[in-house]
Amino acid sequence: MNPEKKEGEILCPNCAKPIKKDAVFCTYCGVQIKELKVSAETIALTPEQELEEGKKQLGGIVILLWVLIGLLSFAFLLALFASCATMFEEDFYSGFSLLVLYFFFYGGILVLFIFAQLGIKNQKRYAVPLVRIILVLGCFSLVGLIMVLITFWKRINNQYSKKYLNYFDGTY
Numbered sequence: 758m759n760p761e762k763k764e765g766e767i768l769c770p771n772c773a774k775p776i777k778k779d780a781v782f783c784t785y786c787g788v789q790i791k792e793l794k795v796s797a798e799t800i801a802l803t804p805e806q807e808l809e810e811g812k813k814q815l816g817g818i819v820i821l822l823w824v825l826i827g828l829l830s831f832a833f834l835l836a837l838f839a840s841c842a843t844m845f846e847e848d849f850y851s852g853f854s855l856l857v858l859y860f861f862f863y864g865g866i867l868v869l870f871i872f873a874q875l876g877i878k879n880q881k882r883y884a885v886p887l888v889r890i891i892l893v894l895g896c897f898s899l900v901g902l903i904m905v906l907i908t909f910w911k912r913i914n915n916q917y918s919k920k921y922l923n924y925f926d927g928t929y
Contacts, residue, residue: 770803811921814912815877818888821909822874825891829870833863866894882924888913 769776771788780790788803836859844852876884895901
């Protein structure tokens, strides 16, 4: 234990001097303090560190969205080629109706994923409810349900993720 540090105090993340555990600002350098509980230890975070923590929390969701965009783009192209083949080889009207159905179904979901990805990249508040919608839609498959319940739901609802995306719902 640090000899300068007393019981109930934490170190300022900016100047590393001891401050009280419930301090809002550092008395030495004036930086605003927020606490992050990590196991049994409390770490003080500056606003910049909070944004970095939020960005880190969203990293897995960003990767998931890129994978889903890639897979859905591939499925979209396959569906379009299959419906075009049906149009020209078998029945034009059934192939055309499949083409329209695939275009709106796969295209709509693809646009949803792309908007969520752009919202996270540009730190837009609409990304939080949009990712929540995507995660709820993912619950219809067993793999999606496990991913949602284990990791991604906590990450999108993390207070630092919400702060990074400028989303305020009264929880922080």
